Amino acid sequence: MMIDSNALRSGTSRTARFERGSYGSQVSFFLIDNEPGQGPGLHVHPYSETWVIRSGEAEFTLGTEKLRAGAGTIVVGPAGVPHKFVNIGTGRLELVCIHANEAIVQEWIDDDAAA
DSSP: OOGGGGGGGGGOOSOEEEOHHHHHHEEEEEEEEEEEEEEEOOOOOSSOOEEEEEEEEEEEETTEEEEEEEEOOEEEEEETTEEEEEOOOOOOOOOOOOOESSSSOOOOHHHHHHH
16 A cells, blocks of 8 residues: 555644555654644654654653753653653654554643642
8 A cells, every 4th residue: 555645644734644544554753844844743652763864853742851962863751751852843743643552542741730
């Protein structure tokens, strides 16, 4: 099976969402393309998440730890640990967010409440 990643985007978003259940794959993932300052809010998954940074620079928050990562870096977040990332570079951040699950399951957490 071959899939055009543009078909996985919603509206004007540059982020593509792929869930394995729809395509017979063994993984689900997001293809992220963010401008400086962009990134998801704090959230948690019942499974691990792996990020592959293709270009740009991001700051990841994994629980109480903060990590900076650039192109070519792989970051792994354990199951059940609240996390988020933000593009801290001057250009676009492109990364793959791999979810080891048949569907993307996430619970959003209020950043202020987690502090």
